[in-house]
Amino acid sequence: MLERISVSTRFAAAFRLFRLLIGNVALILLSAGVFLHSQTAPFHISIAYWALISAMLAAKYAEIRLSRREAADDEDETMIDLWRYAINLLLIALPIFISAFFLGREFR
Numbered sequence: 001m002l003e004r005i006s007v008s009t010r011f012a013a014a015f016r017l018f019r020l021l022i023g024n025v026a027l028i029l030l031s032a033g034v035f036l037h038s039q040t041a042p043f044h045i046s047i048a049y050w051a052l053i054s055a056m057l058a059a060k061y062a063e064i065r066l067s068r069r070e071a072a073d074d075e076d077e078t079m080i081d082l083w084r085y086a087i088n089l090l091l092i093a094l095p096i097f098i099s100a101f102f103l104g105r106e107f108r
Contacts, residue, residue, distance in 0.1 A: 012067030015059040027093065031100045035105040046097075053093050060085050083087030 030049045037045055064077045 008066040012063045015063040015066070019056050019059040019063065023052060023059070027056075027096075031096050034097060035100040035104040038101050042101065046101075049093075049097060053089060056089065057082075057086055097104055 027049070029051060030045060033045045034042065034049060060082055062077070064082055067077075
């Protein structure tokens with residue numbers, strides 16, 4: 001028999017899809033936008049870049065709260081996993097943003 005999937009599990013899956021696929025593709029595109037437009041309109045693209053990172057963190061938070069998905073170590077995800085994700089995301093996103101911004105200013 002088919003199992004019924006709760007609404008919160010569906011929302012958690014949607015947040016996970018946003019965070020893992022849509023968010024990362026959008027970050028790549030916004031990084032390219034920062035590189036290409038760092039001299040003309042850096043403020044708007046920068047706001048969009050950091051707003052997307054905030055949205056990805058909020059999606060991870062909602063995913064943890066809505067689902068009882070197990071982490072890689074076979075335990076329930078907790079807020080510690082959110083902190084780990086936030087630190088990893090910032091350690092990747094900040095250098096990419098800084099290098100795209102300054103390289104865009106240098107080579108454009």
